[in-house]
Structure formats: structure tokens, C-alpha cells
Amino acid sequence: MSGGNEFNEAPLWRRWREGQAGAGDAAAEPDALTLAAYAEGRLGRPGVDPETDPAIAMVEAWMAAHPDLLADLAAARSAHDEIADAAIVARASALIARPAGNVSALPLRATRPVWQDAMAWSGIAATLLAAVLIGFQLGNDNVVDLSDSNPTVEQSALIGSPNAFLVTDDEDSGI
Amino acid sequence: MADAVDLAALCRGEKGTWDAFVRRYAGLIVSAVRGVAREQAEVEDLVQEVFLRLCKDGFRLMRTYDPTRAGLSTWLTIVARSTARDVLRRRQVPSTPIDAVPEALLAVMPKTTERIKYPDTLLSPRQKLVLTLIYEQDLDVAEIAQSLGVDPQTVRSTHHKAMLKLRSYFAQEDTQPAAGDERPTNRLST
Structure with missing residues (x-):
């Protein structure tokens, strides 16, 4: 049933409306909380006629100029949940990041006794010292062997004569 | 429903509370936004805009909520639909480069104010609303009664x-x- 069927005074309303052009623009826009309170019937003071209560009058003046808001009120009264996609929930959750100060504490490593560290460093030092001594000893033995014995032809070729750089085949060298 | 969320912790930006709030109310906001969205594909973006509006500027909007005045679900539904409409309106606004606008259109025109012929206070806001809904929105009595909660x-x-x-x-x-009106006889005489 449409309003026109029950009420047939549209011409009177139109006449008044035409003379009211622009009048509704002055109505103040109620905030969401005021609209929500209106939707729940919690707006206005107890004992005051709803038609004359200023808070209710403000909402109704605004709605008279913006009747599409009625759909919001109807939706608010029948608010119901749907299943939201996981992607929607994840996106919205990501709007608030974890605070930077909240660092997750990792378990500390168990501390070793000092003597274990000392042993480890001593072992490294002893290994290095042994390597140096053995290397020196091997090199020294080789030098002694080569200088004390008569070198073979192959050894001479390998080592070379100590005075070779003074001997030359050039006959003019003595000039 | 507001009891399900610690509003103080939420407005402090506590991550865990925010996550719980999102999980609890995402479905409600999807439902509210779906009534405004033109296409299904818009719903996800509109829901994100609603949550963004709730938390931006240090939860400025969220801080305006007062559980003693209205239920959280009711308030969120109204906020969600209003936000969705704003977003869709912004997207609809056609953008024309200013160079492409004819110069004549950029001229500042004197503002013409329409004369309000009848006193605005003649009808109460509720009377205006009821008459608007009957004669302009074509609603029946039952629908109007339900909308107004009467x-x-x-x-x-x-x-x-x-x-x-x-x-x-x-x-x-x-x-x-009214004074100054010409009589019909004068008009016909010429």
C-alpha cells in the first residue's frame, strides 16, 4: 500500500513544499551516535514529548531533508553479521601494526665457565706455536743436509752454484 | 555487544584488542556496506575504508562512541553505511582539468537565494518528515512507523x-x- 492510497492531500503538501524550497538545507547534520540513539529509541529526555524534544527534532528535520537516511536507520535496527572473508579480516587487522617496542625475547645462551674459554685459547696458541717450531726445524734440517754433502748433478742444477753469478763465458768480460 | 571489546584498550591502539575487534565486527560491517555498494567487488574495499576511518588519527572516530547512548552494532552500522556512501560519492565525482573548463563557467556568479515563502516553523520536523515520507517517498504508514520507531x-x-x-x-x-498583486481583471483588460 502506498501513502497515496491512504492519504490524498498531496496537492496541499506540494503547495507548501514549493514555498519551502531550500528550507531544509539549514538543518544541522546529526552525528552517527545521535542517529544510532535515535534508531534505538534512546534519544530524547524521558517525559518530554518526542515531537518537541530538540534532539529528536534535529534528527527528524535532517531526515526530512535527507529521507535516504531512513535506510540507514532500518539497517541499524536489523544489524546482523555475515561471514567475513579471511582476506577482509587480514587486511583490516594489518591496519594496526605491532608496536616496535614489543620485541619478542629470545632465550639467552647458557654462559660457559671462564676456564673453558682459557683452555680453548691456550689450545689454539699451542697449536700455532707447534706449527711454527716444526716448520722451522724442517727448513733448518734441509739447509744443513745440502751444505754438508757433495751435491749430485741434479742437486747442483736444482740449487745452482753459489758463485755462478760471477762466472761468465764472455771473453771480453776481463777487460 | 560492546562488552565483547575493551574500548579503552582499543582506543589505545592495542594490537590484540584491534584484532579481536576486527574479527568480531567484520561480518557486521560487511553486511552494512553490502546495502550501499553497487557491486560485490566494491565490498572488500569499502569495509577496509570503514576500518581505516575507525582507527585513523589515533582512533578519533572510535573515541566518539559512547556505549551509554547506543549499542556498538547500531553505531557501527550507521558509521559503515555513511562511510561507504562518502567513498562512493568521492569516486563518482568527475574530475575535469581546469584548463578544459570554459572560462565563462569559472566566473563567480552572484548567489541567488530562493525566497522561502512559507514559515519554516509552521510544521514540526516530525510532521515534515511524515509528509515527506508519505508524499515523496511513497511509503505506507506501517513502513513509516517502523522507520520512526512509533x-x-x-x-x-x-x-x-x-x-x-x-x-x-x-x-x-x-x-x-499579498500586497502588490495585480487583480485578474487588470490583466484581462489589456
């Missing part, structure tokens, strides 16, 4: 009182023509 008899009574006022006002006006 009983149908109140709607009929409001309509009746409004019409009495209008009839009385116009009857008075019709018997007292």
Missing part, C-alpha cells in the same frame, strides 16, 4: 495535525492576497 496511529495522527495546519494556513493566505 506506532502507526502516531503516524496517522501526525499527518492529520499537519494537514490541519496547512489547510488553516492556506485558507488564511487565500483570503488575504
Whole structure:
């Protein structure tokens, strides 16, 4: 049933409306909380006629100029949940990041006794010292062997004569 | 429903509370936004805009919520639909480079104010609303009663009182023509 069927005074309303052009623009826009309170019937003071209560009058003046808001009120009264996609929930959750100060504490490593560290460093030092001594000893033995014995032809070729750089085949060298 | 969320912790930006709030109310906001969205594909973006609006500027909007005045679900539904409409309106606004606008259109025109012929206070806001819904939105009494949270008899009574006022006002006006009006005989004589 449409309003026109029950009420047939549209011409009177139109006449008044035409003379009211622009009048509704002055109505103040109620905030969401005021609209929500209106939707729940919690707006206005107890004992005051709803038609004359200023808070209710403000909402109704605004709605008279913006009747599409009625759909919001109807939706608010029948608010119901749907299943939201996981992607929607994840996106919205990501709007608030974890605070930077909240660092997750990792378990500390168990501390070793000092003597274990000392042993480890001593072992490294002893290994290095042994390597140096053995290397020196091997090199020294080789030098002694080569200088004390008569070198073979192959050894001479390998080592070379100590005075070779003074001997030359050039006959003019003595000039 | 507000009890399900610690509003103080939420407004402090506590991540865990925010996550719980999102999980609890995402479905409600999807439902609210779906009534405004033109296409299904828009819903996800609109829901994100609603959550963004709730938390931006240090939860400025969220801080305006007062559980003593209205339920959280009711408030969130209204915020969600309002936000969705704003976003869709912004997207619809056609953008034209200023160079492409003819210079004549950029000229500042003197603002013409329409004369309000009848007193705005003649009808109460509720009377105006009821008459608007009846004669412009074509709603029936039951729908109006449900929208306003009143009983149908109140709607009929409001309509009746409004019409009495209008009839009385116009009857008075019709018997007292405004000064300066030309008489019909003068117009016909020439």
C-alpha cells in the first residue's frame, strides 16, 4: 500500500513544499551516535514529548531533508553479521601494526665457565706455536743436509752454484 | 555487544584488542556496506575504508562512541553505511582539468537565494518528515512507523495535525492576497 492510497492531500503538501524550497538545507547534520540513539529509541529526555524534544527534532528535520537516511536507520535496527572473508579480516587487522617496542625475547645462551674459554685459547696458541717450531726445524734440517754433502748433478742444477753469478763465458768480460 | 571489546584498550591502539575487534565486527560491517555498494567487488574495499576511518588519527572516530547512548552494532552500522556512501560519492565525482573548463563557467556568479515563502516553523520536523515520507517517498504508514520507531496511529495522527495546519494556513493566505498583486481583471483588460 502506498501513502497515496491512504492519504490524498498531496496537492496541499506540494503547495507548501514549493514555498519551502531550500528550507531544509539549514538543518544541522546529526552525528552517527545521535542517529544510532535515535534508531534505538534512546534519544530524547524521558517525559518530554518526542515531537518537541530538540534532539529528536534535529534528527527528524535532517531526515526530512535527507529521507535516504531512513535506510540507514532500518539497517541499524536489523544489524546482523555475515561471514567475513579471511582476506577482509587480514587486511583490516594489518591496519594496526605491532608496536616496535614489543620485541619478542629470545632465550639467552647458557654462559660457559671462564676456564673453558682459557683452555680453548691456550689450545689454539699451542697449536700455532707447534706449527711454527716444526716448520722451522724442517727448513733448518734441509739447509744443513745440502751444505754438508757433495751435491749430485741434479742437486747442483736444482740449487745452482753459489758463485755462478760471477762466472761468465764472455771473453771480453776481463777487460 | 560492546562488552565483547575493551574500548579503552582499543582506543589505545592495542594490537590484540584491534584484532579481536576486527574479527568480531567484520561480518557486521560487511553486511552494512553490502546495502550501499553497487557491486560485490566494491565490498572488500569499502569495509577496509570503514576500518581505516575507525582507527585513523589515533582512533578519533572510535573515541566518539559512547556505549551509554547506543549499542556498538547500531553505531557501527550507521558509521559503515555513511562511510561507504562518502567513498562512493568521492569516486563518482568527475574530475575535469581546469584548463578544459570554459572560462565563462569559472566566473563567480552572484548567489541567488530562493525566497522561502512559507514559515519554516509552521510544521514540526516530525510532521515534515511524515509528509515527506508519505508524499515523496511513497511509503505506507506501517513502513513509516517502523522507520520512526512509533506506532502507526502516531503516524496517522501526525499527518492529520499537519494537514490541519496547512489547510488553516492556506485558507488564511487565500483570503488575504499579498500586497502588490495585480487583480485578474487588470490583466484581462489589456
